[in-house]
Amino acid sequence: MTSWLTPELSLCGQVFREGTAEGETPGNICLGFDLGTTNMVLVALDEEGFPIGAVMEPSKASVRDGVVVDYLEAIRGMKVCLDRLSRGIPIDESIAVGAAAYPPGISSKTAKVCANVVEALGFECGGLYEEPSAAAEALGMADGVIVDIGGGSTGMSVVRDEKVIFSSDEPTGGTHMTLVLAGALGVDFDRAEEEKRKNRNRYAPLLKPVLEKMATIVRDELEGCPESDGLPVVLVGGGADIVGVEGVMESIIGRPVSMAPESLLVTPLGIARSLWRDRYGSK
The missing domain is CATH 3.30.420.40 (ATPase, nucleotide binding domain)
Incomplete structure (x- = not known):
């Protein structure tokens, strides 16, 4: 890979x-x-x-x-x-x-x-x-699917021959994960955000419902874009920086998913x- x-x-x-x-x-x-x-x-x-x-x-x-x-x-x-x-x-x-x-x-x-x-x-x-x-451009990607998990939304784009041929953006992102974490831990939003960043290897199981929702959005969009068939799926964005997110995404999307370095x-x-x-x- x-x-x-x-x-x-x-x-x-x-x-x-x-x-x-x-x-x-x-x-x-x-x-x-x-x-x-x-x-x-x-x-x-x-x-x-x-x-x-x-x-x-x-x-x-x-x-x-x-x-x-x-x-x-x-x-x-x-x-x-x-x-x-x-x-x-x-x-x-x-x-x-x-x-x-x-x-x-x-x-x-x-x-x-x-x-x-x-x-x-x-x-x-x-x-x-x-x-x-x-x-x-940053990844040197000519062909692939980029899933950008930002703070407020998750964007999905299909790249072919260095050009974006399809893109979408849905309002579910890192902020939603922080809200779930805050509720589960009984802390305020800022404390939950700090905890999420400091312990990125701990909370994928707890955040699984939000991650599955993001993955379902991506899966549904890809099913409507046959040009994406066979392309690698790469996660970017600060919201993606959680250990184990690739596995959750793969289980829903049904194809290999990798995390970009320095997401x-x-x-x-x-x-x-x-x-x-x-x-x-x-x-």
Whole structure:
């Protein structure tokens, strides 16, 4: 089975955990702004297309189901990410370029708000990509099924010949798992979210009903898309980062399912990589 661990994804995970990459001051920086329901993630690439920094901040209710619902708070949250990133990487707004992404199925006007956040922070928004296309870029995927379990929704996309030929998005995600966990443990939402992240190897059995609902959504969508037959199913997104989720998904979907490495970073890296490819590079 394909590992999906590209050199760029591996390095992105390293700089996320260990801090900005050491080296010369970068020139043309590409920034990938990922406005998630639970987390905002910002990834920076150097002019060769390799990650040199990655940071994350809580979304604090500024984004719901992948859609910006509090514009000013979204700007504030991304400004915190940018400030943290800038401590290790000199970022010149006149040279650096940003990009954003949006979930499948929303209007172009709603998607444009993501680009507006980038521009409000002083950067040209050089790209606005559909999230599954960005994820496929980060994974180096030419053909496959991407299941993106975010905070507020689960998106499913079929990729053929490097193009998304089918996509859907349903409002069940990591937030719903946290609510179930909070009820089961008798704690508030924030404590349950913290517990879920710290003990990702513990709660798949408890969260099985929510995971089965997500898997049923994916299965039903795939049954209506014959072009997906025989394609690998790969899980991405912060909500997917629970040990054992693949087995639950496989039991419902009826085909092999694998977890992408660095699942939280796949989409933001893909945003930045898509921008870099369009601006400066090639695949």
